[in-house]
Amino acid sequence: MARTVLDRADAVRALAGVFRKRGFDGASLSVVQQETGIGRGSLYHFFPDGKEDMARAVLEEVRAWFDEQVFAPLRTPEDPAAAVGATMRAVEEYFLSRHCVCLYAVMTLGQDRPAHAEAVRSYFADWVELLARTVEQAGVAGDEARARAVDAVAAVQGALVLARALDDDTVVTGVVDRSRRRLLDGLG
Amino acid sequence: MARTVLDRADAVRALAGVFRKRGFDGASLSVVQQETGIGRGSLYHFFPDGKEDMARAVLEEVRAWFDEQVFAPLRTPEDPAAAVGATMRAVEEYFLSRHCVCLYAVMTLGQDRPAHAEAVRSYFADWVELLARTVEQAGVAGDEARARAVDAVAAVQGALVLARALDDDTVVTGVVDRSRRRLLDGLG
DNA sequence: GTCTATAAAGCGATAGAC
DNA sequence: GTCTATCGCTTTATAGAC
Numbered sequence: 001m002a003r004t005v006l007d008r009a010d011a012v013r014a015l016a017g018v019f020r021k022r023g024f025d026g027a028s029l030s031v032v033q034q035e036t037g038i039g040r041g042s043l044y045h046f047f048p049d050g051k052e053d054m055a056r057a058v059l060e061e062v063r064a065w066f067d068e069q070v071f072a073p074l075r076t077p078e079d080p081a082a083a084v085g086a087t088m089r090a091v092e093e094y095f096l097s098r099h100c101v102c103l104y105a106v107m108t109l110g111q112d113r114p115a116h117a118e119a120v121r122s123y124f125a126d127w128v129e130l131l132a133r134t135v136e137q138a139g140v141a142g143d144e145a146r147a148r149a150v151d152a153v154a155a156v157q158g159a160l161v162l163a164r165a166l167d168d169d170t171v172v173t174g175v176v177d178r179s180r181r182r183l184l185d186g187l188g
Numbered sequence: 189m190a191r192t193v194l195d196r197a198d199a200v201r202a203l204a205g206v207f208r209k210r211g212f213d214g215a216s217l218s219v220v221q222q223e224t225g226i227g228r229g230s231l232y233h234f235f236p237d238g239k240e241d242m243a244r245a246v247l248e249e250v251r252a253w254f255d256e257q258v259f260a261p262l263r264t265p266e267d268p269a270a271a272v273g274a275t276m277r278a279v280e281e282y283f284l285s286r287h288c289v290c291l292y293a294v295m296t297l298g299q300d301r302p303a304h305a306e307a308v309r310s311y312f313a314d315w316v317e318l319l320a321r322t323v324e325q326a327g328v329a330g331d332e333a334r335a336r337a338v339d340a341v342a343a344v345q346g347a348l349v350l351a352r353a354l355d356d357d358t359v360v361t362g363v364v365d366r367s368r369r370r371l372l373d374g375l376g
Numbered sequence: 377g378t379c380t381a382t383a384a385a386g387c388g389a390t391a392g393a394c
Numbered sequence: 395g396t397c398t399a400t401c402g403c404t405t406t407a408t409a410g411a412c
Contacts, residue, residue: 004396005395005396006395021300022298022299022300023213023298023299023300024298025211025213025214025299026213026298026299026300028386028387028388029387029388029389030386030387038396039396039397039398040388040389040390040396040397040398041395041396041397041398042395042396042397044389044390045395045396046395050388050389051388051389101297101298104353105297105349105353106297106298107298108349108352108353109211109289109293109294109297109298109348109349109352110210110211110212110214110289110294110295110297110298110299111210111211111213111214111298112209112210112211112214120353121353121354121355123353124350124353124354125354128350147362147366150350150359150362150363151343151363151366151367153346153350154342154343154346154347154349154350154359154363155339155342155343155346156346157345157346157349157350158341158342158343158344158345158346158347158349159342159346160297161293161296161297161342161345161346161349162312162316162338162341162342162345164296164297165292165293165296165308165309165311165312166309166312166313167305167309171338171342174335174338175338175339175342178335178339179339192378193377193378194377216404216405216406217405217406217407218404218405226378227378227379227380228378228379228380228406228407228408229377229378229379229380230377230378230379232407232408233377233378234377238406238407239406239407
């Protein structure tokens with residue numbers, strides 16, 4: 001009988017998909033097993049501390065992706081304005097290809113899950129901070145730059161909520177595009 | 189022994205509080221009983237179809253509140269610009285006094301809950317539509333008015349996500365205030 | 377209208393064979 | 395590294411007394 005052996009990274013990716021579709025509570029181990037083909041044995045081999053361990057791993061993977069793809073252009077930008085454009089485009093592409101679900105928001109929004117509170121906080125705080133700094137470098141005054149960054153991150157998250165509620169991905173495209181333009185408004 | 193007899197409306201309000209704090213899945217009947225003092229017997233008396241019935245009732249109450257307090261200024265505004273200001277201020281006050289949680293978003297965002305999909309869709313669609321129409325009446329061209337309305341509703345929802353993640357209610361104040369100004373930008 | 381006891385199902389987690 | 399069987403617990407929902 002054929003048997004599939006896999007990587008922890010494969011398991012994390014598969015888990016992320018189930019969490020995105022079902023939410024943390026909706027992704028019972030039976031559901032995970034059915035939808036990914038990964039059995040309880042493998043799950044507890046890769047994630048000895050169980051479901052919380054799986055959640056942590058999935059959040060860490062998202063965080064790593066953002067560090068590399070979304071935050072990287074903001075860390076030492078040669079052209080700050082171009083970096084702002086690049087980061088917003090990366091974000092848009094990311095969420096459009098992941099059913100408009102932000103796992104950090106999903107883990108936070110409804111539930112009382114203090115275990116991940118600090119990871120969630122730093123994900124959003126770092127995002128706002130890096131974006132604000134780059135907008136400032138592009139020529140916007142400090143307070144105004146920070147307000148624009150907060151507005152942009154909120155716009156992205158709100159667009160995800162709205163896109164899912166209305167079942168219309170173009171909401172994300174529209175909101176993110178306009179948000180990107182506002183970030184750099186008045187900068188010739 | 190003292191016994192408390194209550195109204196279905198009281199039960200709905202109490203349930204809304206628990207759902208806001210815990211999420212739908214986190215609000216088990218035992219938790220509901222502990223935090224509200226309402227026993228299983230009363231719960232199933234008021235909500236014969238069980239938990240889904242409770243969720244429906246809570247969403248209906250939120251919807252009714254929005255119809256009366258938030259959407260009302262938009263239905264037949266004498267002064268469209270003033271109505272836009274009023275609706276945004278009502279929204280801000282509403283969510284600030286409810287721990288920055290939108291139950292419609294919570295029911296949608298993470299979970300696969302097709303039972304309420306239509307209620308969620310129409311809540312957001314009506315909100316956007318009414319706001320867009322009023323902004324247009326205030327003097328903004330149709331397409332632009334709709335884009336501004338989408339941006340504003342997304343901004344509110346995103347502000348809630350961010351405020352909870354950062355544990356900072358001032359995010360809501362800031363984002364909503366700037367959003368209100370943008371809705372009426374360029375209208376003397 | 378409220379209470380308590382209980383049924384039936386599903387949950388996360390573990391153990392041990394392979 | 396994977397599988398299956400099973401434990402103990404919690405879940406929603408129901409029944410029947412008051």
